[in-house]
Amino acid sequence: MGTLLAFPIIFILLVLQTTLFSQVTLLHGSVDLVLLWVAAWSLQKQVTSAWFWTILAAIAVAYISAIPWYVPVICYPFITIIEKWINKRVWQSPLLMMFLVTIISSIVSNGLSYVALALSGVAIPLKTGLVQVMIPSVLINLLLALPVFAIARDTAQWVYPLEVVE
Amino acid sequence: MKRLSQRTLQSITIGLIILGVLALALSGLLNQIVGKVIDPLVAVQGWFASRTQAMVEFFTVPRDVATLRQENASLKDQVSQLQSELLAARQQLTETDILYALLDFARAKPENKYVAASVIGRDPSPFVKYIIVDHGSDDGIVKGMPVVTQQGLVGKVVAVTATAARVQLITDPGSILNVHLEEANTDCQVVGSVTGDVSLEMVNPGVTLVQGDLILTSGLGGLYPSDILIGQVLSPENSDSTLFQKATVQPVVDFVNLKAVLIITNFRPVDYTPLVP
Numbered sequence: 001m002g003t004l005l006a007f008p009i010i011f012i013l014l015v016l017q018t019t020l021f022s023q024v025t026l027l028h029g030s031v032d033l034v035l036l037w038v039a040a041w042s043l044q045k046q047v048t049s050a051w052f053w054t055i056l057a058a059i060a061v062a063y064i065s066a067i068p069w070y071v072p073v074i075c076y077p078f079i080t081i082i083e084k085w086i087n088k089r090v091w092q093s094p095l096l097m098m099f100l101v102t103i104i105s106s107i108v109s110n111g112l113s114y115v116a117l118a119l120s121g122v123a124i125p126l127k128t129g130l131v132q133v134m135i136p137s138v139l140i141n142l143l144l145a146l147p148v149f150a151i152a153r154d155t156a157q158w159v160y161p162l163e164v165v166e
Numbered sequence: 167m168k169r170l171s172q173r174t175l176q177s178i179t180i181g182l183i184i185l186g187v188l189a190l191a192l193s194g195l196l197n198q199i200v201g202k203v204i205d206p207l208v209a210v211q212g213w214f215a216s217r218t219q220a221m222v223e224f225f226t227v228p229r230d231v232a233t234l235r236q237e238n239a240s241l242k243d244q245v246s247q248l249q250s251e252l253l254a255a256r257q258q259l260t261e262t263d264i265l266y267a268l269l270d271f272a273r274a275k276p277e278n279k280y281v282a283a284s285v286i287g288r289d290p291s292p293f294v295k296y297i298i299v300d301h302g303s304d305d306g307i308v309k310g311m312p313v314v315t316q317q318g319l320v321g322k323v324v325a326v327t328a329t330a331a332r333v334q335l336i337t338d339p340g341s342i343l344n345v346h347l348e349e350a351n352t353d354c355q356v357v358g359s360v361t362g363d364v365s366l367e368m369v370n371p372g373v374t375l376v377q378g379d380l381i382l383t384s385g386l387g388g389l390y391p392s393d394i395l396i397g398q399v400l401s402p403e404n405s406d407s408t409l410f411q412k413a414t415v416q417p418v419v420d421f422v423n424l425k426a427v428l429i430i431t432n433f434r435p436v437d438y439t440p441l442v443p
Contacts (some may be wrong), residue, residue, distance in 0.1 A: 018287030018298065023422075026362050030292040064298075066324070066332060067291040113293045122340040124293070124360045131360050133292050 002159045003049045006056050011154075014060055029136025031144050035109055038103045039077055040081045040145075040152035041060055043094055047158035054080045068116040095149065102145040106138040108113050121131040138158055237397060247417065264426045271316035273426060278391075279432040281305050285424050286330070293360055295338040297321075298428060302329045310389070310435035313427050318395035318403060318418040319343075321425050322435070331429075337362045337421055345396060346384035349376055353384050356396055356415060369411035373401035381415060388436025 017033045024031060034057050042050040058076035063071040084103055114129050190196040206282040232426055253262065272280045283299035303326050313333050321341065325332040334341055341358040345366070354369040369375060379399040385392030397417040404411055 013288070014405055015287075017290045022288040022290055025292070028292055030290075032290065034290070061290060064289075065291050066289050066294045066296040066334070071291075110293075113291055118337070120340075124339050129293070129360055137292055 002122075003052050005155075005159060006049065006053045009037070010034065010053070010057050013057075014064055018064065024140075026134070026136040026140045028132040029134065029140055031140045032106070032109060032137070033144070033148070034100065035076070035079065035105055036141060036145060036148040037152060039051065039083065039124050040098060040149040041156065042080045042159075043087070043097055043101065043149070044153060044156035046162060047156050048160070050080055050083075051077075065085055068120055071116050073097055073114050075105070075109045078108060087093070094153075094159050095146070098145050098149045101140065102141050103138060106141045107134070110134040110137050167281055249428055261426070267316040268426060268428050271314070279308065279390060279428050280428040281431050282426060283307075283331070284426050289332075294340070295335040295362060295421070296324070297333050297424060299330070299331050299429070301429065302331050304328050306431050307429055310437075312390050312394070312395060312430045312433055312435075314330045314430065315419055315424070315427055318397065319390065319422075320419055320424065322389065322423075323325075323429065332374075333348050333427070335421055336417070337364055343390060343396075344384045344386040345381050346392075347373075347375075347399070348380040348382060350374065351377055353386060356381060360401060362421065364397065364415040364417050366413040366415050367410065369413065371409070371411055375399055375404065375409065375411055375413050377402065388438065390435075391430065391433050 013034050017031075021031050021033050038054050038057050041047055043055055044050075058072045061072040061076070065072070081102065082104055083097070085099065086097055086128075109135065114124060114126075114134070117124060133161050169183060188197065192415050224353045231410045241330045268280075268282055272278070280332045281301055283301040285297050287298035289298075291294035291399075299313075307326050308321055309323055310327055319336055320336040321333045321338070324334045335358070336343060336356065337358040339358050339360045341356075343355065344353060345356045346353050347369075349364075352370055352373045354365050357365055357367050359365065359402040366375075366381065378397055381396040381398065383392055383396065384393040395418055397415045397419075400414040400416040402413040
């Protein structure tokens, strides 16, 4: 069920992202809802299908977005790798990890987008890109990290209920 | 005979009395007397009626409150339903206005064939400026078709599926188009940016840029038809140290509130890449 649920949830997130959240901006930075969900979902200990969700989200975003396809295909699995790596070290504080992963993943995602566009011939001034897009995107992602984490945690508990030991 | 005459006399007397009373009543002379008799009775009747009404209300009011609450809830439902219908009607009115404006534009340029499409999404990445529209190859849309509104140029189709298409806006940082300045009578380029601002570049230094000069597509390069309005020159940057002049542009299209567009279907962009050495 956890695997099958990926299809409707990723679809809903993409619809929300392209319609509503792409217009919620801070300067010219916008929230990356799918990225936040992948980060929050992979942080849930009971989730066993994190890699499937990650790959599906990467393919879906690569298909929908005009950004070079390899940006989400590299970025999303990178987030999951980072999380799995951090999870073994600071597992006591998942909320702290969520914020940490959000910062890292937002920087990586935006940085990679910038580099990919530069490689494809779209010259964006670094200062403009940094001040107008990257930093605001990181901040707005941080703002939404907490509610997304809470929803992902509740969904994970519903999909993968923990066994009660008597 | 004597008894009969007495009865007859009594009857006649009673009849005369009745006729007299009727005559007094009809002439209005009896009203004062009747009023004085009836007024106390009416007062008593009124007193009883008010007390009886109070008792009836005392016993029936709780039931009425329940009924009123029900009616209130029902009316509230109706109000909310009507409000949502009103909102839907207003929304439809807005969409109709947009479609009428697009229709006017299409009628004004009958040489072009158009497909009207609604904007259903925007690109998730903040680095690029693309929109997604609800018409695709099933409606004859192909890659490269120009997209306009009644105000002016929006962009071009860059990717197509069966039922949707992705449109690159002229505000996208990767968008470069050849334009013609009407008043200055010169060709130059309009370039998008990551902030969504549009600027005029590659302007010949010998040309005097004037604020408010109209910017139209030149048709050079074969990617867009000529003479589609883009915007106006906003603030020229005349500098002696630069090779070309620049200017910021005020686009005529409101890209933030873009809801419907027209795709020009009878224009085929020229693919000149095989000619590039």
